[in-house]
Amino acid sequence: MEINATIFVTSVSFILFIFIMNAILYKPVMKIMEQRQKYIDDNKNAANESHKKAQEMLADKDSKIADAQRKSRDIVASKADALKAERAKILDDTKKNVSDYFAQQKNNLNEQKESVSASMKSDVADLANRLTTKLMGEGVAFEPVGANDIDEAMKNA
Secondary structure (H helix, E strand, O other): OOOOHHHHHHHHHHHHHHHHHHHHHHHHHHHHHHHHHHHHHHHHHHHHHHHHHHHHHHHHHHHHHHHHHHHHHHHHHHHHHHHHHHHHHHHHHHHHHHHHHHHHHHHHHHHHHHHHHHHHHHHHHHHHHHHHHHHHOOOOOOOOOOHHHHHHHHHHO
């Protein structure tokens, strides 16, 4: 094999072609590829950040919902307790009023009983004395029936 100037010219022209291609084609293509990769990486990072923010917002939303549910349960429970207390107070007041009313009516009945009893005692004593007088005659002496005798008779009856 002979080394001649053609191989040397071919190799120099090939090396020159590589430098020209590198300057004209490879460097701009590599630059475009790097820009494209940077654009993809930036968008991926932005998407990851957006995803993190969305997760934080969801967690915040869930905690706010849980807090609102807890507060609403507390409000409902406190209102229910207040209603129970009010109901118990109303029931106690009503029971007291009813018991007072019954005590008053019982006292009224006892007073009426005593009044009727006193009036009845004198009427019964008078009637017993009249009957005794009629049965025994007017001239016969007897001991008149008194209130104590009627009390004893009523207790025995």
